[in-house]
Amino acid sequence: MTHALMLAHGVGGRTDLPLSAWQAGWSAAAALLVSFAVLGLAWHRPRLRELAVGRVVGSGLASIGAPVGVAARWIVGFGAVVVVTAGLIGVDDVAANLAPVAVYVAFWVAVPLIVVLIGPWWSSVSPWEAAFRFVDRLRVGREGRTEVLLVGRYDGWLAVVPVAAFLWLELVYHDGARPRVLGWAGLGYTVALVGMALRWGTGVARRSEGFGVLFGLLARLSPIGREPETGRPVIRLPLVGAAVDDLRPSEVALLLVVLGGTAFDGVSRTRFWGDVSAGHTGWGATAVGTVGLVWVVVVVAVAWQAAARLGDHLTGGSGSSTRFGHSLLPIVIGYHVAHYFSLLVLEGQQLGIRASDPYGRGWDLFGTAGDAVDWTRVSPATVGWVQLGAIVVGHLGGVLLAHDRSIESWRPSIALRSQYPLLMVMVVYTVLGLVLMTG
Amino acid sequence: MVDPAEVTVDDRFEVEVRDGLVVGGVPRFEVSTGRVVSVLLTVDRVDQVHLHVYDAVADVGPGVEAEVVVRAAVPGVFEAELHGSGLRVFELEVS
Numbered sequence: 001m002t003h004a005l006m007l008a009h010g011v012g013g014r015t016d017l018p019l020s021a022w023q024a025g026w027s028a029a030a031a032l033l034v035s036f037a038v039l040g041l042a043w044h045r046p047r048l049r050e051l052a053v054g055r056v057v058g059s060g061l062a063s064i065g066a067p068v069g070v071a072a073r074w075i076v077g078f079g080a081v082v083v084v085t086a087g088l089i090g091v092d093d094v095a096a097n098l099a100p101v102a103v104y105v106a107f108w109v110a111v112p113l114i115v116v117l118i119g120p121w122w123s124s125v126s127p128w129e130a131a132f133r134f135v136d137r138l139r140v141g142r143e144g145r146t147e148v149l150l151v152g153r154y155d156g157w158l159a160v161v162p163v164a165a166f167l168w169l170e171l172v173y174h175d176g177a178r179p180r181v182l183g184w185a186g187l188g189y190t191v192a193l194v195g196m197a198l199r200w201g202t203g204v205a206r207r208s209e210g211f212g213v214l215f216g217l218l219a220r221l222s223p224i225g226r227e228p229e230t231g232r233p234v235i236r237l238p239l240v241g242a243a244v245d246d247l248r249p250s251e252v253a254l255l256l257v258v259l260g261g262t263a264f265d266g267v268s269r270t271r272f273w274g275d276v277s278a279g280h281t282g283w284g285a286t287a288v289g290t291v292g293l294v295w296v297v298v299v300v301a302v303a304w305q306a307a308a309r310l311g312d313h314l315t316g317g318s319g320s321s322t323r324f325g326h327s328l329l330p331i332v333i334g335y336h337v338a339h340y341f342s343l344l345v346l347e348g349q350q351l352g353i354r355a356s357d358p359y360g361r362g363w364d365l366f367g368t369a370g371d372a373v374d375w376t377r378v379s380p381a382t383v384g385w386v387q388l389g390a391i392v393v394g395h396l397g398g399v400l401l402a403h404d405r406s407i408e409s410w411r412p413s414i415a416l417r418s419q420y421p422l423l424m425v426m427v428v429y430t431v432l433g434l435v436l437m438t439g
Numbered sequence: 440m441v442d443p444a445e446v447t448v449d450d451r452f453e454v455e456v457r458d459g460l461v462v463g464g465v466p467r468f469e470v471s472t473g474r475v476v477s478v479l480l481t482v483d484r485v486d487q488v489h490l491h492v493y494d495a496v497a498d499v500g501p502g503v504e505a506e507v508v509v510r511a512a513v514p515g516v517f518e519a520e521l522h523g524s525g526l527r528v529f530e531l532e533v534s
Contacts (some may be wrong), residue, residue: 113514174525176462248506271465279459375492376511 016081025431028392032430035396035425037402040416046408048243048401054236056224065233073125080127082358082400084190087183091360097179098358101350103186104177107211109340110348115215116333119224119233128193134204135197156250158208160257162189166211167261171268172289174282180424214254217247221329222396239330239397243404247325247356255328256304259429260297262335266436267296303428304328307421315410315418324422327402333427334394336389342378349373391433396428441475441508449474449509456482456499456521467530470511470512480505482521488528490519514523 077100087099094100123129169176169185197205206212219225220242225234245254267273273292280288308321349371356369356380363369402422408417450470455462471475480488487498490507492515497505501523507519511533520527 274465278461278465278526281459281526285525375515380514 048404051240054234055253067386076125084186093148096360098354100177113217120219126194130203159210159213163210206219252325256301260300264296307425310421383426473497487522
Protein backbone atom coordinates (compact mmCIF):
# COMPACT_ATOMS: atom_id res chain seq x y z
CA MET A 1 0.00 0.00 0.00
CA THR A 2 2.61 2.49 1.06
CA HIS A 3 4.88 1.64 -1.80
CA ALA A 4 1.93 1.41 -4.12
CA LEU A 5 1.26 5.06 -3.46
CA MET A 6 4.89 5.90 -3.82
CA LEU A 7 5.12 4.33 -7.23
CA ALA A 8 1.74 5.41 -8.44
CA HIS A 9 2.24 9.01 -7.47
CA GLY A 10 5.83 9.47 -8.37
CA VAL A 11 8.49 9.58 -5.77
CA GLY A 12 7.44 10.44 -2.27
CA GLY A 13 9.46 13.61 -2.63
CA ARG A 14 7.60 16.19 -4.63
CA THR A 15 9.78 18.97 -5.79
CA ASP A 16 9.16 22.64 -5.92
CA LEU A 17 9.87 24.91 -8.82
CA PRO A 18 12.61 27.45 -8.31
CA LEU A 19 9.99 30.12 -8.93
CA SER A 20 6.43 30.34 -7.69
CA ALA A 21 3.62 28.57 -9.48
CA TRP A 22 2.04 31.81 -10.59
CA GLN A 23 5.28 33.24 -11.92
CA ALA A 24 5.86 30.04 -13.85
CA GLY A 25 2.29 29.94 -15.09
CA TRP A 26 2.30 33.51 -16.33
CA SER A 27 5.72 33.22 -17.96
CA ALA A 28 4.55 30.12 -19.79
CA ALA A 29 1.31 31.76 -20.85
CA ALA A 30 3.25 34.80 -22.06
CA ALA A 31 5.61 32.54 -24.03
CA LEU A 32 2.61 30.96 -25.74
CA LEU A 33 1.00 34.29 -26.61
CA VAL A 34 4.24 35.78 -27.92
CA SER A 35 4.99 32.72 -30.02
CA PHE A 36 1.45 32.80 -31.35
CA ALA A 37 1.86 36.43 -32.35
CA VAL A 38 5.26 35.81 -33.95
CA LEU A 39 3.90 32.85 -35.90
CA GLY A 40 0.92 34.92 -37.03
CA LEU A 41 3.20 37.70 -38.28
CA ALA A 42 6.00 35.69 -39.79
CA TRP A 43 4.81 32.23 -40.74
CA HIS A 44 2.47 32.60 -43.71
CA ARG A 45 3.22 29.49 -45.69
CA PRO A 46 2.79 25.94 -44.43
CA ARG A 47 6.22 24.34 -44.17
CA LEU A 48 6.08 21.40 -41.80
CA ARG A 49 4.68 18.88 -44.26
CA GLU A 50 7.61 19.30 -46.64
CA LEU A 51 10.10 19.32 -43.77
CA ALA A 52 8.61 16.05 -42.55
CA VAL A 53 9.83 14.24 -45.65
CA GLY A 54 13.33 14.33 -44.19
CA ARG A 55 16.45 12.82 -45.62
CA VAL A 56 16.89 9.11 -46.14
CA VAL A 57 19.85 7.92 -44.14
CA GLY A 58 22.53 5.85 -45.76
CA SER A 59 22.43 2.09 -45.79
CA GLY A 60 24.93 2.14 -42.90
CA LEU A 61 22.37 2.97 -40.25
CA ALA A 62 19.78 0.74 -41.86
CA SER A 63 22.15 -2.22 -41.85
CA ILE A 64 23.09 -1.91 -38.19
CA GLY A 65 19.39 -1.26 -37.46
CA ALA A 66 18.29 -4.73 -38.45
CA PRO A 67 20.40 -6.83 -36.05
CA VAL A 68 19.85 -4.30 -33.25
CA GLY A 69 16.12 -4.61 -33.91
CA VAL A 70 16.21 -8.40 -33.69
CA ALA A 71 18.23 -8.30 -30.48
CA ALA A 72 15.90 -5.67 -28.98
CA ARG A 73 12.87 -7.80 -29.91
CA TRP A 74 14.24 -10.81 -28.04
CA ILE A 75 15.32 -8.75 -25.04
CA VAL A 76 11.97 -7.00 -24.73
CA GLY A 77 10.07 -10.25 -25.27
CA PHE A 78 12.12 -12.08 -22.65
CA GLY A 79 11.81 -9.11 -20.28
CA ALA A 80 8.03 -9.10 -20.70
CA VAL A 81 7.85 -12.79 -19.80
CA VAL A 82 10.01 -12.20 -16.71
CA VAL A 83 7.89 -9.22 -15.63
CA VAL A 84 4.55 -11.00 -16.04
CA THR A 85 5.74 -14.18 -14.34
CA ALA A 86 7.32 -12.09 -11.56
CA GLY A 87 3.90 -10.51 -11.10
CA LEU A 88 2.15 -13.88 -11.08
CA ILE A 89 4.49 -16.06 -9.02
CA GLY A 90 7.15 -13.77 -7.54
CA VAL A 91 7.02 -12.47 -3.99
CA ASP A 92 3.84 -10.43 -3.73
CA ASP A 93 5.62 -7.41 -2.29
CA VAL A 94 5.69 -4.06 -4.06
CA ALA A 95 9.07 -3.29 -2.54
CA ALA A 96 10.79 -6.51 -3.65
CA ASN A 97 9.24 -7.52 -6.99
CA LEU A 98 10.43 -6.36 -10.40
CA ALA A 99 6.94 -6.02 -11.90
CA PRO A 100 5.77 -2.68 -10.40
CA VAL A 101 8.92 -0.78 -11.41
CA ALA A 102 9.07 -2.45 -14.80
CA VAL A 103 5.44 -1.66 -15.60
CA TYR A 104 5.11 1.84 -14.17
CA VAL A 105 8.60 3.17 -14.86
CA ALA A 106 10.13 1.23 -17.76
CA PHE A 107 6.99 0.56 -19.78
CA TRP A 108 4.82 3.56 -19.04
CA VAL A 109 7.43 6.29 -18.52
CA ALA A 110 10.51 5.25 -20.47
CA VAL A 111 9.02 3.74 -23.64
CA PRO A 112 7.14 6.92 -24.68
CA LEU A 113 10.30 8.97 -24.15
CA ILE A 114 12.41 6.53 -26.14
CA VAL A 115 10.01 6.46 -29.10
CA VAL A 116 10.02 10.26 -29.17
CA LEU A 117 13.82 10.18 -29.25
CA ILE A 118 14.50 7.36 -31.67
CA GLY A 119 11.33 6.81 -33.64
CA PRO A 120 8.66 4.24 -34.47
CA TRP A 121 10.43 1.13 -33.25
CA TRP A 122 7.95 -0.06 -30.60
CA SER A 123 5.92 -2.07 -33.09
CA SER A 124 9.06 -4.03 -34.00
CA VAL A 125 9.82 -5.02 -30.41
CA SER A 126 6.39 -5.12 -28.76
CA PRO A 127 5.68 -8.57 -27.33
CA TRP A 128 2.03 -8.21 -28.36
CA GLU A 129 3.11 -7.45 -31.90
CA ALA A 130 5.17 -10.65 -31.79
CA ALA A 131 2.04 -12.53 -30.73
CA PHE A 132 0.09 -10.95 -33.61
CA ARG A 133 2.74 -12.01 -36.12
CA PHE A 134 2.49 -15.54 -34.77
CA VAL A 135 -1.29 -15.48 -35.13
CA ASP A 136 -0.89 -14.15 -38.68
CA ARG A 137 1.14 -17.24 -39.48
CA LEU A 138 -1.56 -19.49 -38.03
CA ARG A 139 -4.26 -17.73 -39.98
CA VAL A 140 -2.62 -17.84 -43.39
CA GLY A 141 -5.38 -18.42 -45.92
CA ARG A 142 -8.09 -17.31 -43.54
CA GLU A 143 -7.26 -13.62 -43.39
CA GLY A 144 -9.78 -11.12 -44.62
CA ARG A 145 -12.78 -13.30 -43.87
CA THR A 146 -13.63 -12.03 -40.45
CA GLU A 147 -11.84 -8.69 -40.60
CA VAL A 148 -15.05 -6.76 -41.20
CA LEU A 149 -16.01 -6.45 -37.57
CA LEU A 150 -15.44 -3.06 -35.97
CA VAL A 151 -14.31 -1.53 -39.22
CA GLY A 152 -15.91 1.80 -39.89
CA ARG A 153 -17.27 4.12 -37.32
CA TYR A 154 -16.21 2.25 -34.20
CA ASP A 155 -12.83 1.22 -35.50
CA GLY A 156 -9.98 2.23 -33.22
CA TRP A 157 -12.10 3.19 -30.24
CA LEU A 158 -11.25 -0.03 -28.41
CA ALA A 159 -7.68 1.29 -28.12
CA VAL A 160 -8.88 3.77 -25.51
CA VAL A 161 -9.98 0.95 -23.19
CA PRO A 162 -6.63 -0.61 -22.17
CA VAL A 163 -4.98 2.79 -21.71
CA ALA A 164 -7.85 4.08 -19.59
CA ALA A 165 -7.77 0.87 -17.55
CA PHE A 166 -4.02 1.23 -17.08
CA LEU A 167 -4.37 4.81 -15.83
CA TRP A 168 -7.07 3.69 -13.44
CA LEU A 169 -4.79 0.94 -12.07
CA GLU A 170 -1.88 3.35 -11.79
CA LEU A 171 -3.61 6.36 -10.30
CA VAL A 172 -6.79 5.20 -8.61
CA TYR A 173 -6.99 1.54 -7.67
CA HIS A 174 -5.80 1.19 -4.09
CA ASP A 175 -3.79 -1.96 -4.81
CA GLY A 176 -2.62 -1.00 -8.27
CA ALA A 177 1.09 -1.59 -7.78
CA ARG A 178 0.73 -5.04 -6.24
CA PRO A 179 2.69 -7.57 -8.27
CA ARG A 180 -0.22 -10.06 -8.44
CA VAL A 181 -2.55 -7.38 -9.78
CA LEU A 182 -0.06 -6.37 -12.46
CA GLY A 183 0.72 -9.98 -13.34
CA TRP A 184 -2.92 -10.89 -13.86
CA ALA A 185 -3.63 -7.64 -15.70
CA GLY A 186 -0.72 -8.26 -18.10
CA LEU A 187 -1.71 -11.86 -18.68
CA GLY A 188 -5.40 -11.03 -19.07
CA TYR A 189 -4.69 -8.26 -21.54
CA THR A 190 -2.44 -10.51 -23.60
CA VAL A 191 -4.97 -13.35 -23.65
CA ALA A 192 -7.74 -10.92 -24.66
CA LEU A 193 -5.64 -9.53 -27.52
CA VAL A 194 -4.62 -12.96 -28.80
CA GLY A 195 -8.22 -14.17 -28.57
CA MET A 196 -9.33 -11.11 -30.48
CA ALA A 197 -6.66 -11.69 -33.12
CA LEU A 198 -7.68 -15.33 -33.54
CA ARG A 199 -11.35 -14.57 -33.74
CA TRP A 200 -11.47 -11.32 -35.71
CA GLY A 201 -8.04 -10.98 -37.23
CA THR A 202 -4.85 -9.28 -36.20
CA GLY A 203 -5.86 -5.98 -37.80
CA VAL A 204 -8.61 -5.45 -35.26
CA ALA A 205 -6.37 -6.64 -32.43
CA ARG A 206 -3.57 -4.27 -33.48
CA ARG A 207 -5.91 -1.30 -33.57
CA SER A 208 -7.20 -2.26 -30.11
CA GLU A 209 -3.73 -2.52 -28.57
CA GLY A 210 -3.92 0.98 -27.13
CA PHE A 211 -0.32 1.22 -25.98
CA GLY A 212 0.97 0.37 -29.44
CA VAL A 213 -1.37 2.96 -30.94
CA LEU A 214 -0.27 5.58 -28.40
CA PHE A 215 3.44 4.90 -28.78
CA GLY A 216 3.03 4.93 -32.58
CA LEU A 217 1.40 8.36 -32.41
CA LEU A 218 4.08 9.77 -30.11
CA ALA A 219 6.82 8.41 -32.37
CA ARG A 220 5.66 10.85 -35.05
CA LEU A 221 7.40 13.59 -33.05
CA SER A 222 10.72 11.85 -33.37
CA PRO A 223 13.61 13.12 -35.53
CA ILE A 224 13.84 9.58 -36.88
CA GLY A 225 10.99 8.39 -39.06
CA ARG A 226 10.21 5.99 -41.83
CA GLU A 227 9.68 6.75 -45.47
CA PRO A 228 6.03 5.93 -46.12
CA GLU A 229 6.53 3.87 -49.30
CA THR A 230 9.79 2.08 -48.58
CA GLY A 231 9.97 2.02 -44.79
CA ARG A 232 13.57 3.24 -44.97
CA PRO A 233 14.69 5.33 -41.98
CA VAL A 234 14.72 9.09 -42.52
CA ILE A 235 16.20 11.89 -40.44
CA ARG A 236 14.17 15.07 -40.04
CA LEU A 237 13.64 17.84 -37.53
CA PRO A 238 11.91 16.76 -34.35
CA LEU A 239 8.16 17.49 -34.19
CA VAL A 240 7.60 17.94 -37.93
CA GLY A 241 6.67 14.29 -38.50
CA ALA A 242 3.44 14.91 -36.63
CA ALA A 243 2.31 17.36 -39.31
CA VAL A 244 1.73 14.72 -41.95
CA ASP A 245 -1.35 12.74 -40.98
CA ASP A 246 -4.61 13.82 -39.39
CA LEU A 247 -5.60 11.93 -36.27
CA ARG A 248 -8.76 9.87 -36.14
CA PRO A 249 -11.37 10.86 -33.55
CA SER A 250 -10.50 7.77 -31.51
CA GLU A 251 -6.83 8.79 -31.47
CA VAL A 252 -7.68 12.28 -30.27
CA ALA A 253 -9.78 10.68 -27.52
CA LEU A 254 -6.85 8.46 -26.57
CA LEU A 255 -4.54 11.46 -26.21
CA LEU A 256 -7.13 13.37 -24.17
CA VAL A 257 -7.50 10.41 -21.81
CA VAL A 258 -3.73 10.25 -21.31
CA LEU A 259 -3.55 14.02 -20.76
CA GLY A 260 -6.48 13.86 -18.34
CA GLY A 261 -4.81 11.03 -16.45
CA THR A 262 -1.62 13.03 -16.00
CA ALA A 263 -3.66 16.03 -14.91
CA PHE A 264 -5.52 13.92 -12.37
CA ASP A 265 -2.26 12.68 -10.93
CA GLY A 266 -1.37 16.34 -10.41
CA VAL A 267 -4.73 17.09 -8.82
CA SER A 268 -4.44 14.10 -6.52
CA ARG A 269 -1.28 15.53 -4.99
CA THR A 270 -2.83 18.85 -4.05
CA ARG A 271 -4.00 19.77 -0.61
CA PHE A 272 -7.49 20.19 -2.01
CA TRP A 273 -7.59 16.56 -3.08
CA GLY A 274 -6.02 15.49 0.21
CA ASP A 275 -8.96 17.06 2.00
CA VAL A 276 -11.52 15.53 -0.37
CA SER A 277 -10.14 12.02 -0.02
CA ALA A 278 -9.22 12.21 3.67
CA GLY A 279 -10.73 9.40 5.68
CA HIS A 280 -11.37 7.16 2.66
CA THR A 281 -9.34 4.00 2.52
CA GLY A 282 -9.33 0.80 0.49
CA TRP A 283 -12.26 0.52 -1.92
CA GLY A 284 -13.67 3.77 -0.56
CA ALA A 285 -10.52 5.56 -1.70
CA THR A 286 -10.74 3.76 -5.04
CA ALA A 287 -14.32 4.95 -5.51
CA VAL A 288 -13.46 8.57 -4.69
CA GLY A 289 -10.41 8.38 -6.96
CA THR A 290 -12.44 6.93 -9.83
CA VAL A 291 -14.88 9.83 -9.66
CA GLY A 292 -11.94 12.27 -9.57
CA LEU A 293 -10.15 10.65 -12.52
CA VAL A 294 -13.28 10.56 -14.68
CA TRP A 295 -14.06 14.15 -13.74
CA VAL A 296 -10.61 15.49 -14.67
CA VAL A 297 -10.52 13.54 -17.95
CA VAL A 298 -13.96 14.91 -18.82
CA VAL A 299 -12.90 18.49 -18.01
CA VAL A 300 -9.74 18.20 -20.15
CA ALA A 301 -11.65 16.59 -23.02
CA VAL A 302 -14.61 18.97 -22.90
CA ALA A 303 -12.25 21.96 -22.91
CA TRP A 304 -10.60 20.61 -26.06
CA GLN A 305 -13.84 19.76 -27.82
CA ALA A 306 -15.41 23.09 -26.91
CA ALA A 307 -12.42 24.94 -28.34
CA ALA A 308 -12.62 22.82 -31.49
CA ARG A 309 -16.34 23.57 -31.88
CA LEU A 310 -15.74 27.25 -31.38
CA GLY A 311 -12.96 27.05 -33.97
CA ASP A 312 -15.39 25.40 -36.40
CA HIS A 313 -17.89 28.13 -35.72
CA LEU A 314 -15.38 30.94 -36.28
CA THR A 315 -14.12 29.50 -39.55
CA GLY A 316 -17.36 28.04 -40.83
CA GLY A 317 -15.50 24.76 -41.28
CA SER A 318 -15.73 21.47 -39.49
CA GLY A 319 -13.50 18.82 -37.95
CA SER A 320 -11.19 21.11 -35.99
CA SER A 321 -10.83 18.47 -33.31
CA THR A 322 -9.13 15.97 -35.61
CA ARG A 323 -7.58 18.60 -37.89
CA PHE A 324 -5.62 19.97 -34.93
CA GLY A 325 -5.54 16.76 -32.87
CA HIS A 326 -1.87 16.21 -33.69
CA SER A 327 -0.99 19.40 -31.79
CA LEU A 328 -1.88 17.45 -28.62
CA LEU A 329 1.08 15.12 -29.19
CA PRO A 330 3.88 17.45 -27.99
CA ILE A 331 1.64 18.59 -25.14
CA VAL A 332 1.07 15.03 -23.98
CA ILE A 333 4.78 14.27 -24.05
CA GLY A 334 5.58 17.61 -22.36
CA TYR A 335 3.37 16.80 -19.39
CA HIS A 336 4.64 13.24 -19.40
CA VAL A 337 8.22 14.48 -18.96
CA ALA A 338 7.21 17.12 -16.44
CA HIS A 339 5.32 14.62 -14.41
CA TYR A 340 7.52 11.57 -14.51
CA PHE A 341 11.05 12.93 -14.82
CA SER A 342 11.89 12.52 -11.15
CA LEU A 343 10.21 9.11 -11.05
CA LEU A 344 12.37 7.96 -13.95
CA VAL A 345 15.63 9.28 -12.52
CA LEU A 346 15.01 8.28 -8.90
CA GLU A 347 12.72 5.25 -8.71
CA GLY A 348 14.03 4.17 -12.11
CA GLN A 349 17.20 3.15 -10.30
CA GLN A 350 15.15 0.32 -8.83
CA LEU A 351 15.09 -1.32 -12.27
CA GLY A 352 18.78 -2.10 -12.13
CA ILE A 353 18.52 -3.21 -8.53
CA ARG A 354 15.53 -5.50 -8.96
CA ALA A 355 16.69 -6.96 -12.27
CA SER A 356 19.13 -8.89 -10.10
CA ASP A 357 16.28 -10.43 -8.13
CA PRO A 358 13.11 -10.08 -10.24
CA TYR A 359 11.05 -12.58 -8.24
CA GLY A 360 12.15 -11.35 -4.84
CA ARG A 361 13.69 -14.71 -3.99
CA GLY A 362 17.00 -13.44 -2.70
CA TRP A 363 18.89 -13.89 -5.98
CA ASP A 364 21.69 -11.56 -7.04
CA LEU A 365 22.13 -12.19 -10.77
CA PHE A 366 24.05 -9.04 -11.63
CA GLY A 367 25.46 -8.18 -8.23
CA THR A 368 23.20 -5.14 -7.91
CA ALA A 369 20.54 -6.56 -5.57
CA GLY A 370 22.06 -4.88 -2.55
CA ASP A 371 22.33 -1.39 -4.09
CA ALA A 372 20.26 1.44 -2.73
CA VAL A 373 18.46 4.21 -4.58
CA ASP A 374 20.40 7.46 -4.56
CA TRP A 375 17.65 9.96 -3.79
CA THR A 376 19.97 12.92 -4.26
CA ARG A 377 20.81 12.19 -7.91
CA VAL A 378 18.79 15.21 -9.08
CA SER A 379 18.12 18.27 -7.01
CA PRO A 380 14.60 19.60 -6.56
CA ALA A 381 15.64 22.72 -8.48
CA THR A 382 16.75 20.68 -11.51
CA VAL A 383 13.49 18.77 -11.46
CA GLY A 384 11.62 22.06 -11.27
CA TRP A 385 13.37 23.51 -14.30
CA VAL A 386 12.85 20.33 -16.29
CA GLN A 387 9.13 20.45 -15.45
CA LEU A 388 8.78 24.07 -16.47
CA GLY A 389 10.81 23.56 -19.64
CA ALA A 390 8.92 20.44 -20.69
CA ILE A 391 5.51 22.04 -20.30
CA VAL A 392 6.48 25.22 -22.14
CA VAL A 393 8.29 23.41 -24.97
CA GLY A 394 5.40 20.95 -25.32
CA HIS A 395 2.88 23.76 -25.67
CA LEU A 396 5.07 25.74 -28.06
CA GLY A 397 5.30 22.62 -30.21
CA GLY A 398 1.53 22.35 -30.10
CA VAL A 399 1.05 25.98 -31.13
CA LEU A 400 3.50 25.55 -34.01
CA LEU A 401 1.82 22.40 -35.32
CA ALA A 402 -1.63 23.95 -35.05
CA HIS A 403 -0.57 27.18 -36.74
CA ASP A 404 1.04 25.41 -39.66
CA ARG A 405 -2.05 23.26 -40.13
CA SER A 406 -4.34 26.27 -40.00
CA ILE A 407 -2.56 28.18 -42.77
CA GLU A 408 -2.59 25.01 -44.80
CA SER A 409 -6.36 24.94 -44.46
CA TRP A 410 -7.45 28.57 -44.72
CA ARG A 411 -6.31 31.95 -45.93
CA PRO A 412 -4.34 33.88 -43.27
CA SER A 413 -7.15 35.95 -41.71
CA ILE A 414 -9.45 32.96 -41.18
CA ALA A 415 -6.53 30.76 -40.20
CA LEU A 416 -5.65 33.08 -37.36
CA ARG A 417 -9.24 33.14 -36.18
CA SER A 418 -9.31 29.32 -36.07
CA GLN A 419 -6.45 29.43 -33.59
CA TYR A 420 -7.85 31.69 -30.89
CA PRO A 421 -9.95 29.05 -29.11
CA LEU A 422 -7.15 26.50 -29.23
CA LEU A 423 -4.69 29.05 -27.91
CA MET A 424 -7.06 29.76 -25.05
CA VAL A 425 -7.24 26.07 -24.15
CA MET A 426 -3.47 25.79 -24.26
CA VAL A 427 -2.98 28.79 -22.00
CA VAL A 428 -5.47 27.30 -19.54
CA TYR A 429 -3.80 23.86 -19.68
CA THR A 430 -0.37 25.43 -19.15
CA VAL A 431 -1.30 27.60 -16.21
CA LEU A 432 -3.26 24.81 -14.53
CA GLY A 433 -0.54 22.30 -15.32
CA LEU A 434 2.13 24.42 -13.68
CA VAL A 435 -0.03 25.25 -10.70
CA LEU A 436 -0.71 21.52 -10.23
CA MET A 437 2.97 20.66 -10.52
CA THR A 438 3.84 23.06 -7.78
CA GLY A 439 0.72 23.29 -5.64
CA MET B 440 15.84 6.25 11.07
CA VAL B 441 18.19 7.74 13.60
CA ASP B 442 18.33 6.47 17.16
CA PRO B 443 16.90 9.35 19.22
CA ALA B 444 19.12 8.40 22.15
CA GLU B 445 22.29 9.07 20.17
CA VAL B 446 21.57 12.46 18.62
CA THR B 447 20.37 15.88 19.59
CA VAL B 448 17.07 16.61 17.92
CA ASP B 449 17.02 20.02 16.23
CA ASP B 450 13.35 20.30 15.30
CA ARG B 451 10.40 18.71 17.07
CA PHE B 452 6.88 18.31 15.67
CA GLU B 453 3.71 16.56 16.79
CA VAL B 454 0.79 15.00 14.94
CA GLU B 455 -2.45 13.61 16.30
CA VAL B 456 -4.77 11.27 14.40
CA ARG B 457 -8.30 10.74 15.71
CA ASP B 458 -11.20 8.87 14.07
CA GLY B 459 -9.25 8.34 10.86
CA LEU B 460 -8.40 12.03 10.35
CA VAL B 461 -5.42 14.20 11.18
CA VAL B 462 -6.44 16.73 13.81
CA GLY B 463 -6.15 20.20 12.27
CA GLY B 464 -5.45 18.90 8.76
CA VAL B 465 -2.34 17.31 7.27
CA PRO B 466 0.61 19.49 8.36
CA ARG B 467 3.74 20.22 6.35
CA PHE B 468 6.88 20.51 8.46
CA GLU B 469 9.60 22.63 6.89
CA VAL B 470 13.20 22.01 7.88
CA SER B 471 16.64 22.74 6.48
CA THR B 472 18.94 20.07 5.13
CA GLY B 473 21.07 18.38 7.73
CA ARG B 474 18.76 19.01 10.69
CA VAL B 475 17.69 16.14 12.91
CA VAL B 476 13.90 16.04 12.96
CA SER B 477 11.59 14.33 15.39
CA VAL B 478 7.88 13.82 14.79
CA LEU B 479 5.84 12.54 17.71
CA LEU B 480 2.65 10.71 16.71
CA THR B 481 -0.48 10.01 18.71
CA VAL B 482 -2.86 7.70 16.87
CA ASP B 483 -6.07 6.21 18.28
CA ARG B 484 -5.80 2.97 16.30
CA VAL B 485 -3.09 0.34 15.91
CA ASP B 486 -1.17 0.95 12.72
CA GLN B 487 2.28 1.63 11.41
CA VAL B 488 3.58 4.98 10.19
CA HIS B 489 5.98 5.17 7.28
CA LEU B 490 7.95 8.20 6.07
CA HIS B 491 8.65 7.74 2.36
CA VAL B 492 12.17 7.78 0.92
CA TYR B 493 13.67 8.06 4.41
CA ASP B 494 11.96 4.72 5.02
CA ALA B 495 11.43 5.45 8.69
CA VAL B 496 8.83 3.15 10.21
CA ALA B 497 7.24 3.21 13.67
CA ASP B 498 4.34 1.38 15.33
CA VAL B 499 1.49 3.51 16.53
CA GLY B 500 -1.67 2.85 18.52
CA PRO B 501 -3.65 3.84 21.61
CA GLY B 502 -1.26 4.36 24.50
CA VAL B 503 1.80 4.13 22.24
CA GLU B 504 3.96 7.20 21.80
CA ALA B 505 5.52 6.75 18.39
CA GLU B 506 8.45 8.92 17.41
CA VAL B 507 9.93 9.20 13.94
CA VAL B 508 13.45 10.60 14.02
CA VAL B 509 15.43 11.26 10.85
CA ARG B 510 18.36 13.33 9.70
CA ALA B 511 17.05 15.50 6.87
CA ALA B 512 19.69 14.59 4.29
CA VAL B 513 17.64 14.42 1.07
CA PRO B 514 15.95 17.60 -0.15
CA GLY B 515 12.35 17.48 -1.40
CA VAL B 516 8.89 16.97 0.02
CA PHE B 517 8.16 13.62 1.60
CA GLU B 518 4.91 12.09 2.74
CA ALA B 519 4.35 10.05 5.84
CA GLU B 520 1.36 7.75 5.90
CA LEU B 521 -0.21 4.97 7.89
CA HIS B 522 0.41 1.56 6.32
CA GLY B 523 -2.88 0.01 7.30
CA SER B 524 -5.35 2.76 6.47
CA GLY B 525 -3.30 4.58 3.84
CA LEU B 526 -3.97 7.88 5.59
CA ARG B 527 -1.46 10.65 4.91
CA VAL B 528 -0.41 12.00 8.31
CA PHE B 529 2.20 14.63 7.60
CA GLU B 530 4.60 15.99 4.99
CA LEU B 531 8.24 16.78 5.58
CA GLU B 532 9.73 19.52 3.43
CA VAL B 533 13.50 19.54 3.36
CA SER B 534 15.25 22.41 1.61
